[in-house]
Amino acid sequence: xxxxxxxxxxxxxxxxKFNNTSDFASRxxxxxxxxxxxxxxxxxIIDKALLxxxxxxxxxxxxxxxxxxxxxxxxxxxxxxxxxxxxxxxETMLENIxxxxxxxxFENTEKVLVVECAKWIIRTPAEPPLxxxxxxxxxxxxEDFITNITLIRKRLKSKNLKVDQMQIGKESSTQIRxxxxxxxxxxxxxxxxxxxxxxINIDGIVDSHYITEFLNTSKHSxxxxxxxxxxxxxxxxxxxxxxxxIIVDGSPIVLTLPYILxxxxxxxxxxxxxxxRATFLxxxxxxxxxxxxxxxxxxxxxxxxxxxxxxxxxxxxxxNSIQGIPLPPLLEILFIIFLFEILYEASLRMPRYMGxxxxxxxxxxxxxxxxxxxxxxxxxxxxxxxxxxxxxxxPEQSTQISFLRLIFTIIGGFMGIFGIxxxxxxxxxxxxxxxxxxxxxxxxxxxxxKSDLKDGMRRRGYPQMTTRPESIxxxxxxxxxxxxxxx
Amino acid sequence: MKEITxxxxxxIAIIVMLTSKFVTMPTIIFAGATKDAIFSIILGLCIELLLxxxxxxxxxxxxxxxxxxxxxxxxxxxxxxxxxxxxxIYIFARLTFSYQELYSFFVKLLYDEFSPLxxxxxxxxxxxxxxxxxxxxxxxxxxILFAFIVFGAIIAISSNLEFLSFDTNMPYFENGLSPxxxxxxxxxxxxxxxxxxxxxxxxxxxxxxxFVSKTMLATGITALVVTLFCFIFYDVFGMSMQYTLxxxxxxxxxxxxxxxxxxxxxxxxxxxxxxxxxxxxxxxxCLGQITKPFLQTKTTLLPIIVSLLLVFSIATLLNYDxxxxxxxxxxxxxxxxxxxxxxxxxxxxxxxxxxxxNEQKFIQ
Numbered sequence: 001x002x003x004x005x006x007x008x009x010x011x012x013x014x015x016x017k018f019n020n021t022s023d024f025a026s027r028x029x030x031x032x033x034x035x036x037x038x039x040x041x042x043x044x045i046i047d048k049a050l051l052x053x054x055x056x057x058x059x060x061x062x063x064x065x066x067x068x069x070x071x072x073x074x075x076x077x078x079x080x081x082x083x084x085x086x087x088x089x090x091e092t093m094l095e096n097i098x099x100x101x102x103x104x105x106f107e108n109t110e111k112v113l114v115v116e117c118a119k120w121i122i123r124t125p126a127e128p129p130l131x132x133x134x135x136x137x138x139x140x141x142x143e144d145f146i147t148n149i150t151l152i153r154k155r156l157k158s159k160n161l162k163v164d165q166m167q168i169g170k171e172s173s174t175q176i177r178x179x180x181x182x183x184x185x186x187x188x189x190x191x192x193x194x195x196x197x198x199x200i201n202i203d204g205i206v207d208s209h210y211i212t213e214f215l216n217t218s219k220h221s222x223x224x225x226x227x228x229x230x231x232x233x234x235x236x237x238x239x240x241x242x243x244x245x246i247i248v249d250g251s252p253i254v255l256t257l258p259y260i261l262x263x264x265x266x267x268x269x270x271x272x273x274x275x276x277r278a279t280f281l282x283x284x285x286x287x288x289x290x291x292x293x294x295x296x297x298x299x300x301x302x303x304x305x306x307x308x309x310x311x312x313x314x315x316x317x318x319x320n321s322i323q324g325i326p327l328p329p330l331l332e333i334l335f336i337i338f339l340f341e342i343l344y345e346a347s348l349r350m351p352r353y354m355g356x357x358x359x360x361x362x363x364x365x366x367x368x369x370x371x372x373x374x375x376x377x378x379x380x381x382x383x384x385x386x387x388x389x390x391x392x393x394x395p396e397q398s399t400q401i402s403f404l405r406l407i408f409t410i411i412g413g414f415m416g417i418f419g420i421x422x423x424x425x426x427x428x429x430x431x432x433x434x435x436x437x438x439x440x441x442x443x444x445x446x447x448x449x450k451s452d453l454k455d456g457m458r459r460r461g462y463p464q465m466t467t468r469p470e471s472i473x474x475x476x477x478x479x480x481x482x483x484x485x486x487x
Numbered sequence: 488m489k490e491i492t493x494x495x496x497x498x499i500a501i502i503v504m505l506t507s508k509f510v511t512m513p514t515i516i517f518a519g520a521t522k523d524a525i526f527s528i529i530l531g532l533c534i535e536l537l538l539x540x541x542x543x544x545x546x547x548x549x550x551x552x553x554x555x556x557x558x559x560x561x562x563x564x565x566x567x568x569x570x571x572x573x574x575x576i577y578i579f580a581r582l583t584f585s586y587q588e589l590y591s592f593f594v595k596l597l598y599d600e601f602s603p604l605x606x607x608x609x610x611x612x613x614x615x616x617x618x619x620x621x622x623x624x625x626x627x628x629x630x631i632l633f634a635f636i637v638f639g640a641i642i643a644i645s646s647n648l649e650f651l652s653f654d655t656n657m658p659y660f661e662n663g664l665s666p667x668x669x670x671x672x673x674x675x676x677x678x679x680x681x682x683x684x685x686x687x688x689x690x691x692x693x694x695x696x697x698f699v700s701k702t703m704l705a706t707g708i709t710a711l712v713v714t715l716f717c718f719i720f721y722d723v724f725g726m727s728m729q730y731t732l733x734x735x736x737x738x739x740x741x742x743x744x745x746x747x748x749x750x751x752x753x754x755x756x757x758x759x760x761x762x763x764x765x766x767x768x769x770x771x772x773c774l775g776q777i778t779k780p781f782l783q784t785k786t787t788l789l790p791i792i793v794s795l796l797l798v799f800s801i802a803t804l805l806n807y808d809x810x811x812x813x814x815x816x817x818x819x820x821x822x823x824x825x826x827x828x829x830x831x832x833x834x835x836x837x838x839x840x841x842x843x844x845n846e847q848k849f850i851q
Binding site (some may be wrong): 305 | 491494495540593597598601605606609610612616617620623624626627628629630632753757760761764765
């Protein structure tokens with residue numbers, strides 16, 4: 001490390017290292033004996049009260065005797081207030097400064113101290129908007145990774161909870177933390193995930209979603225392959241199942257791996273209600289998702305190719321409704337799906353109060369006017385509306401459900417039931433073939449894993465869940481003493 | 488490489504065994520056996536169960552080699568190739584018939600008119616895709632669909648129970664055993680489906696004890712279901728059977744309740760089509776496995792493409808006409824299948840006995 005003797009020159013040197021950025025700041029002070037000290041830092045990310053009240057004041061009050069060394073004395077006194085360390089090299093020191101540390105340069109010595117003085121703007125943990133629960137914890141992750149680790153540690157006070165650190169992004173130097181239980185998570189899977197993360201060579205990461213695409217095992221798949229959560233209770237539960245949790249600084253969304261499709265059928269609410277109710281809700285969610293994907297396609301297929309299957313009374317109602325509609329059924333449904341997606345997209349981007357108005361206008365006025373104008377038929381509007389609502393019973397899969405709904409609508413329109421059967425077969429064949437870090441995507445249904453069905457479609461009580469899921473690779477299968485032993 | 492679980496293998500065995508048995512088999516057997524058709528079916532199912540028993544026994548005893556390696560070891564490379572050629576001919580004919588049956592079933596049940604090309608392209612693609620992805624994908628897909636297939640079978644059996652009279656075909660064996668044997672020889676082609684289970688040798692992770700007995704129990708129940716379905720079908724239709732072509736479709740049209748509504752049996756028929764697709768994928772998989780050693784490739788992509796192109800050409804040449812296939816089955820294919828089944832039974836016996844001798848030598 002090349003550190004010049006003259007403090008001013010050294011300050012100038014570091015300023016140039018930061019490309020003369022305007023928020024680079026330096027303070028020069030003297031101890032009681034008159035030893036010169038310089039402090040350098042980035043102005044906007046520093047806790048100024050801590051810097052002045054603890055660091056500067058302590059340094060100014062130091063009185064060095066002949067036997068003592070200013071460097072060791074400063075280190076021992078500042079450590080009472082905050083974290084102090086000696087950087088291994090210049091690069092580490094610069095990195096530390098960018099992470100909210102201040103560097104202390106001393107006269108007549110090359111040694112440098114870095115003191116943690118960071119002050120980031122941190123949001124208080126609040127209930128996450130997409131994972132609200134009726135009963136159960138309401139804390140959600142925030143954008144600060146340290147707070148997020150704290151929230152998990154609060155729930156897992158285990159010496160086996162390991163936090164591995166990593167930094168990704170040449171420009172962003174984003175802090176990544178990998179959390180897992182050392183005596184539960186499969187070391188091969190942990191290593192595989194770390195290897196994947198190490199391979200990322202990108203200029204910057206501003207959110208956890210950036211790295212999900214690097215972690216995907218099937219690169220071109222439209223299906224979600226990395227689990228996400230914004231609640232520490234869910235993250236802690238997943239760690240206990242043997243999964244690996246990845247926290248990205250700056251993102252309130254935490255990633256979990258391996259990921260299986262069943263996870264999205266489960267909601268945190270399921271674990272804070274009775275097993276019977278949870279089972280009912282899971283069946284409801286799955287049925288809604290299947291109907292949400294297939295209903296428009298089936299409607300079109302029946303209306304276009306297999307009209308004899310529709311019950312007579314329903315057929316009369318439908319034919320009365322579609323009389324005079326200028327568009328063929330397929331185009332009519334596609335038109336309404338298109339409108340629905342536009343309304344959804346617009347309502348997301350509009351300011352909240354306008355978005356609410358837009359959804360009311362969209363649902364009531366636009367739909368009603370289109371029907372009144374004879375452009376679309378009421379059954380078609382009803383079917384798209386029902387399936388649109390149904391797709392949000394699995395909010396984390398809604399994008400995939402919308403995509404599949406569109407595909408099956410087109411297939412049903414062109415090829416009827418035959419196309420839908422072919423499509424379903426292909427979809428199942430495709431999904432069963434997917435694998436997420438050793439976990440089959442459709443486990444525990446395919447392959448059938450009997451022990452995992454305790455928390456599959458049916459949720460059994462906690463006393464019965466004696467083992468960890470087999471579908472998630474782990475090295476410690478037993479979770480609690482068996483029910484018989486508990487008794 | 489162990490690709491499928493014991494449970495998946497049992498489901499594959501059930502689905503393969505059920506192939507065509509609810510669709511075209513009852514009619515073709517009735518044409519030969521008339522009133523004694525149910526006994527032809529029972530005889531055929533017994534032989535098929537014997538075949539399954541021997542195949543599962545071979546699978547259990549030879550978990551470290553695939554079929555080709557096993558045959559090469561026991562019958563030399565020439566013998567292995569000869570057996571594979573015979574298997575190729577059967578599976579090829581079975582696959583061609585499956586596609587034709589699927590197309591005809593679709594046209595009959597679902598559409599007034601449907602272009603063969605519009606049928607062939609997606610059907611060949613999906614079955615080819617499942618076969619290319621291998622036994623693991625096939626096994627898992629079947630696992631997901633199994634509950635629906637059972638549901639379809641229950642509907643198919645239960646929907647006409649109220650019309651059972653038990654005496655429509657009585658008395659049995661009026662003309663001795665010859666009608667029964669004629670019916671069996673007409674439909675022997677359908678009882679050879681389980682030959683394709685041979686291609687799962689060395690691919691099953693046998694973790695359960697009593698692998699053979701569990702497989703036999705499951706396939707035995709399947710045989711009972713088929714017998715029950717055919718018994719009800721023959722009893723409800725009686726001699727009018729000879730005018731029907733697709734058991735399940737005709738079956739639904741007879742029921743006055745279903746005539747009015749039809750949806751329940753529609754659902755069952757749709758499930759049956761899905762089942763047909765599944766077993767067709769198994770036949771494609773087997774064909775890929777057979778052609779692999781001939782084409783000397785590492786993956787099954789090329790063998791599957793070549794096989795499917797061949798099947799596509801033959802099916803197109805025959806214009807997806809099921810009547811021509813029926814003639815071929817009745818006059819040639821059934822006898823050939825019977826011969827092949829006997830050969831496979833013999834091969835399985837040799838494989839089991841030889842293995843046993845080797846084991847005894849090793850112990851000594």
